[in-house]
Amino acid sequence: MGETTTGSGRTILIAVDESDETTYALSWCLRNFVTHSDTLLLLHAKPLPSSYTAMDGTGYAFSADITATMERYDIEVAGSLLAKAAKMCEDFGDEKQVKVETKVEGGDARDVICRVAEKLSPDVLVMGSHGYGLIKRTILGSVSRYCAQHVQCPVLIIKRPKSA
Known part of the structure; x- marks a missing residue:
């Protein structure tokens, strides 16, 4: 096992983003998959700040002030997302004693997830599925x-039902 220390339980790596699909996947995982200990x-x-210039689309780079503001925003979003996910686990953890x-x-989500999974060797990786159709999946991957x-x-991979 890499950096993460565990007792006798499993290490479950869960990819977290701002989507409803992630929230559903985490909730499903807590209800149906996570066991005591x-x-x-939560990843x-x-x-990366270097990706902001690619978002401009006009060929012009953003100013240092705008880039710094976007970086601060990304850090706040990451903190908020992880706090929300950790709170879900904490609220649920009273019954199952999960460590979070x-x-x-x-970096790019696919590279980050694969790199962390390789480094930490979790017992399982849990991800939500956005359920993109063929065209979006072809364009976005x-x-x-x-x-x-x-x-x-x-x-x-946990797919959210259309009714959820």
Whole structure:
């Protein structure tokens, strides 16, 4: 096992972003998969500051002030997302005694998730599925599919029902 320390339970790496699909996947995982004494490692991938120039689209780079503001915003978003996810685990953890750790890494989500999974060797990686159709999946790619093909541990992809 990499950096994460566990007792006798499993280490479950859960990819966290701002989507409803992630919230559903975490909730489902807590209700149906997590057992007593598991360790949950909540991972959020935030964009690197160098990616802000690519978002401009006009060929002009953002000023240093704008880039710094965007970086602060990304840090606040990451903190808020992980706090919300950790609170969900804490509220649920009274029954199951789960240990929760959080981690923020910079970079493309698929690269970050695969890199952390390789480094920490979790027992399982849990991800929500955005359920993109063929066209969106072709254009945007599927992070969960990519990770399922590239990580060494089992991957549990949770798709939110249309009614949820």
